[in-house]
Amino acid sequence: MMKKLMMCVLMAVAFGQGSAQTQENRELFIYSPNERGGLHVACYDNGQWNEMGQLCSSDYGQWGAEKRMYHPSVCRAQDGTWRLVFQLNDRTPAFAAAYSRDLITWRPQDYPQVSERPCLEPIVFEGVDGQFDVYYKTANGQKRYLPASNDFRRFGKDEPSQIDEDAWLRDTATVQGKLYEGCKFEVSVQEVLALARHFDELAADGRKSSERMHDDAKNLAWLTSPVKATLTVGTQEKTISDKLIGIFFEDISYAADGGLYAELVQNRDFEYNSKDRREWNATTAWHSSKPIEISTEHPLSPNNPHYALLWSDMLWNEGWDGITVEAGKKYDFSMYVLAGGQKQDFVIQLVGEDGTLLAKSKLKTNASDWTQYTTVLTAKKSDPKARLVIIPQKAAHVGVDMISLFPQETFMNRKNGLRRDLAQVIADLHPKFIRFPGGCMSHGQGLENIYHWNHTVGPLQDRKPDFNIWGYHQTRGLGFFEFFQYCEDIGAEPLPVLAAGVPCQNSAANAEGMGGQQGGIPMDQMPAYIQELLDLIDWANGDPATSRWAKMRAEAGHPEPFNLKYIGIGNEDIIGTVFEERYEMICKAIRQRYPNIMICGTVGPFHTPSADYIEGWEFTRKHPDLQYMVDEHYYESTGWFMHHRNYYDSYPRTLADGKPSPKVYLGEYAASTNVKRPNVETALAEAIYLTDVERNGDIVEMTSYAPMLSKDGHSNWNPDMIYFGNTSVRTTPAYEVQRLFSVYGGDRYISSEMKVKDAAGNFELSHRLAASLVRVTKTGRKYLKIVNALPVSLQLSINGLTIPAGSKCEGFEGKPEEQQLQMNTFEVQGSEIELPAYSMRAIEIN
Numbered sequence: 001m002m003k004k005l006m007m008c009v010l011m012a013v014a015f016g017q018g019s020a021q022t023q024e025n026r027e028l029f030i031y032s033p034n035e036r037g038g039l040h041v042a043c044y045d046n047g048q049w050n051e052m053g054q055l056c057s058s059d060y061g062q063w064g065a066e067k068r069m070y071h072p073s074v075c076r077a078q079d080g081t082w083r084l085v086f087q088l089n090d091r092t093p094a095f096a097a098a099y100s101r102d103l104i105t106w107r108p109q110d111y112p113q114v115s116e117r118p119c120l121e122p123i124v125f126e127g128v129d130g131q132f133d134v135y136y137k138t139a140n141g142q143k144r145y146l147p148a149s150n151d152f153r154r155f156g157k158d159e160p161s162q163i164d165e166d167a168w169l170r171d172t173a174t175v176q177g178k179l180y181e182g183c184k185f186e187v188s189v190q191e192v193l194a195l196a197r198h199f200d201e202l203a204a205d206g207r208k209s210s211e212r213m214h215d216d217a218k219n220l221a222w223l224t225s226p227v228k229a230t231l232t233v234g235t236q237e238k239t240i241s242d243k244l245i246g247i248f249f250e251d252i253s254y255a256a257d258g259g260l261y262a263e264l265v266q267n268r269d270f271e272y273n274s275k276d277r278r279e280w281n282a283t284t285a286w287h288s289s290k291p292i293e294i295s296t297e298h299p300l301s302p303n304n305p306h307y308a309l310l311w312s313d314m315l316w317n318e319g320w321d322g323i324t325v326e327a328g329k330k331y332d333f334s335m336y337v338l339a340g341g342q343k344q345d346f347v348i349q350l351v352g353e354d355g356t357l358l359a360k361s362k363l364k365t366n367a368s369d370w371t372q373y374t375t376v377l378t379a380k381k382s383d384p385k386a387r388l389v390i391i392p393q394k395a396a397h398v399g400v401d402m403i404s405l406f407p408q409e410t411f412m413n414r415k416n417g418l419r420r421d422l423a424q425v426i427a428d429l430h431p432k433f434i435r436f437p438g439g440c441m442s443h444g445q446g447l448e449n450i451y452h453w454n455h456t457v458g459p460l461q462d463r464k465p466d467f468n469i470w471g472y473h474q475t476r477g478l479g480f481f482e483f484f485q486y487c488e489d490i491g492a493e494p495l496p497v498l499a500a501g502v503p504c505q506n507s508a509a510n511a512e513g514m515g516g517q518q519g520g521i522p523m524d525q526m527p528a529y530i531q532e533l534l535d536l537i538d539w540a541n542g543d544p545a546t547s548r549w550a551k552m553r554a555e556a557g558h559p560e561p562f563n564l565k566y567i568g569i570g571n572e573d574i575i576g577t578v579f580e581e582r583y584e585m586i587c588k589a590i591r592q593r594y595p596n597i598m599i600c601g602t603v604g605p606f607h608t609p610s611a612d613y614i615e616g617w618e619f620t621r622k623h624p625d626l627q628y629m630v631d632e633h634y635y636e637s638t639g640w641f642m643h644h645r646n647y648y649d650s651y652p653r654t655l656a657d658g659k660p661s662p663k664v665y666l667g668e669y670a671a672s673t674n675v676k677r678p679n680v681e682t683a684l685a686e687a688i689y690l691t692d693v694e695r696n697g698d699i700v701e702m703t704s705y706a707p708m709l710s711k712d713g714h715s716n717w718n719p720d721m722i723y724f725g726n727t728s729v730r731t732t733p734a735y736e737v738q739r740l741f742s743v744y745g746g747d748r749y750i751s752s753e754m755k756v757k758d759a760a761g762n763f764e765l766s767h768r769l770a771a772s773l774v775r776v777t778k779t780g781r782k783y784l785k786i787v788n789a790l791p792v793s794l795q796l797s798i799n800g801l802t803i804p805a806g807s808k809c810e811g812f813e814g815k816p817e818e819q820q821l822q823m824n825t826f827e828v829q830g831s832e833i834e835l836p837a838y839s840m841r842a843i844e845i846n
C-alpha cells in the first residue's frame with residue numbers, strides 16, 4: 001500500500017512538472033487508531049484514505065499500565081510547525097505535549113501538570129500572538145484553559161474557561177474500512193512525499209534488520225565455500241580510545257544482593273517490606289517454630305528500624321535459594337544483639353538440606369545496648385542448600401539484627417566482599433571501566449526511589465536500604481565504597497551514574513497521580529540534590545584532613561583518593577523540558593566546582609531516529625562545554641547490528657565552532673534474536689559491530705554490553721552476558737566477544753580494507769565480514785580481529801602485514817544457535833588465514 005501511494009504521489013509530481021499540479025495540495029488525516037496505537041497519519045488519494053504509518057506514540061508512565069494516547073489534538077501553526085496534545089489516562093493531572101517541525105521528528109514529550117485531576121480531552125489552538133491555547137475538561141465537565149509558549153515547552157497556570165463545546169468537534173475519516181475521529185490538514189505534495197520517503201526508509205530498514213544467520217541454510221544455499229577475500233592494511237593510523245571495553249553493572253536479576261555481593265544471609269537487616277515485593281515483610285527468608293516477633297523500638301539505626309525479638313525459639317535463614325557451604329571453608333558470622341544487660345548464649349549452626357550439621361559455633365553475649373558479636377564457622381561438609389540456624393540457649397527477650405554470614409574467601413579476601421568466582425570472571429574481561437549502579441536502578445521508580453549514593457556508604461547498619469525497581473530489595477551492602485574498591489582492585493575506571501534530577505520515565509504514578517518523571521525533583525530541592533552529587537566527588541577524591549566526606553572514605557579504609565575522573569548524569573531519560581532544566585543545572589555546578597571531572601550525559605533509550613536521541617544530541621552539541629560524552633543505548637536484532645556498521649562514521653568530530661564534539665559512550669547494547677539468549681549469532685553480530693566501533697574509536701570513547709549478570713531463577717531481562725547460580729558461573733558467547741575485544745584492544749587504529757575477491761566488489765554479504773587492526777603504543781604490539789559471519793569458510797589474504805611465525809591466535813566458531821562456546825588458542829603465521837563458517841579470530845602480532 002505504501003509503495004502504491006508513493007508511486008501515485010511521485011507520478012502526480014512528475015506529470016505535473018512545470019504545471020499547476022506541482023503546487024497541488026494533499027489532505028492528511030492525523031488520528032490514533034486505538035489508545036496503544038499512537039499517532040498515525042493517512043493521506044487522501046485515489047478517492048480514499050490510505051494509512052501511511054505511525055508518527056509517534058505515548059511515552060508516558062509505566063509500561064503495561066500506561067503509554068496510552070487518548071483524544072490526540074493536532075494543530076498546525078502558521079509557520080508550518082506542528083503541536084500535539086493528548087490525554088494520558090483518566091487519573092493524571094497532566095496532559096502530553098509535543099512539537100514537530102515536519103510531523104516526522106517529534107520533540108520528546110512534556111507532561112505539563114494542571115490543577116485538576118484528571119485532565120481530559122486536551123485540545124490545542126494557535127493564538128494570534130504565536131502562542132498556543134490549551135483547553136481541557138475536568139471530570140465534572142468544567143472547561144479549563146492554559147497558555148503555552150510558541151516552543152511548546154512553557155505552560156502557564158490553568159484557569160476556568162467559557163470556551164464553546166464546539167471547540168471539541170473533530171474530523172472523521174474511514175481508514176482501512178474503519179471510521180476514526182482525528183484532525184484533517186491540507187499539506188503540500190512535497191510534505192506528503194517526505195512522509196512517504198520516511199516510512200519507506202523505516203520499512204526498508206526493518207526488512208534489513210530482520211536478517212538472521214539462523215535462516216542462512218534457506219537463504220544462502222547458493223553460497224559456495226570458501227569465500228575468498230583480501231584484507232589490505234593501509235598506512236593511515238589514528239588515535240582511538242584506550243577505554244573502549246568496559247562493563248555495566250546494575251543490580252538487576254539479583255546481580256548484587258544474592259549475586260556479586262557475597263553476603264549469604266537473605267534479609268539480614270529485617271528490612272524487607274511490601275514495597276520490595278507485595279508478599280514480602282520483615283520476616284521474609286527467616287523461619288522459626290513460632291511467628292517471628294519484629295520490633296522497631298530502640299532500633300540499631302534509624303535507617304534500619306526493624307529487628308527480630310527472640311525468646312527461646314531458634315531462628316533460621318534460608319539464604320539466597322539456600323546457602324552454599326563448602327567443606328573445609330571458613331565463614332564469618334556476625335550479629336548485633338540487644339539484651340538489656342542480660343547474658344544470653346547462642347549456638348550458631350550451618351545445617352544441610354537433609355538436617356546434617358555442617359558447622360557449629362557458640363556466641364556468648366551480654367549486651368546492654370546494641371553490640372556486634374562475631375564468630376567463625378568452619379564447614380565439615382559441603383552442601384549447596386544449607387541454612388543458618390541461631391539457637392538461643394535460654395528463654396530471654398533479646399533483639400537481634402544485621403545477622404550476617406560471609407565466606408572468608410571473597411574476591412581478594414576483602415571483608416564485606418564480593419563473590420570470588422563472579423568477581424574473577426568479570427575481572428578476566430579486563431574492563432577498562434565499570435559503570436554502576438544502573439541502569440534504571442540509578443534513576444529509580446519514582447522520585448522517592450532515586451539512588452542516593454550517600455545512603456550506600458558508612459557502617460552497614462547505617463546504610464539506607466530501599467526497594468529495587470526490578471522488584472526486590474537493595475541492602476546497599478554493595479555500596480559506593482565497595483564499587484570503587486572493586487574498580488581499583490581490577491584496574492578499571494569508576495563511572496558512577498546518578499539521576500539527572502528525574503526518576504525513570506517508566507515510573508508508576510505517585511500519590512498526586514503523576515507517573516513517569518513525576519515533574520522531576522522540585523526546583524527548591526535541586527540545590528540539595530546537586531550538593532549531594534558534588535559531595536560524591538569530594539568523597540572520592542577529597543582530602544580527609546579538610547573534607548568530612550573524604551574523612552568518611554578514609555575511615556572506611558581508603559585514605560588515598562580514588563581518583564574519580566568520570567561521572568554519569570542521567571540514564572536514558574526522556575530528554576524533555578523537565579530533564580533538560582535539571583541536567584543543565586547539575587552539569588553547570590559540577591563543571592564550575594570540578595572542571596576536570598568528565599561528565600557523561602544521556603541521549604535517551606533508543607538509537608536514531610528516536611525523539612530522545614535527536615533532542616539529546618541537539619542539546620549536547622549546543623552545550624559541548626557541559627559534558628565530555630553522552631550515553632547511547634540500543635538493544636537490537638542481529639540484522640540491525642550487521643546493517644548499521646557505518647553508524648558512527650558520520651558523527652561529527654568537530655562542531656561548527658571548530659571545538660571537538662562530545663564523545664559517545666555506548667553504555668548499553670546487546671544483539672538479540674527471538675531466542676533471547678546470547679549465542680554464536682548474536683556474538684558474531686556484536687563482534688562485527690565492535691570492529692566498526694574500533695574504527696570509530698576516535699569518537700566512541702567507551703562501550704559496555706548490558707545487562708551483565710543474571711541469576712538463575714531471578715531473571716528480569718534477557719539476554720545477559722553472564723548467567724550464574726549459587727554454585728555456577730556460565731559465560732556466554734557475548735562474554736567471549738567482550739573479552740576478546742578488551743584483551744586484544746589498542747589505542748591506535750590502523751586502516752585496512754576488506755574486499756571479496758573476484759566479485760568486482762559487489763559481494764552483497766560484505767556486512768557479514770569484518771576485520772580491525774589496532775596497535776598498543778606502549779608495547780608496539782598489534783592485534784588483528786577478524787569476523788566471518790557467513791555459513792561458509794573465509795580464505796583471507798592479507799596484504800601489507802605479515803603475521804610472524806608463532807603468533808598467538810584465539811577464537812571460536814560454532815553454529816548460529818549455539819549458546820556455549822569452546823574457545824581455542826593456537827598459532828598462526830604468514831599472510832593467508834582461513835576462518836571457518838561463523839567464526840571469530842583475534843591475533844596477537846609482536
Ligand code: AHR
Nearest residue numbers: 439440441571572706707
Ligand atoms: O539493562 C537493563 C535496563 O535497560 C537498564 O536498567 C536500562 O537502562 C535499560 O532500559
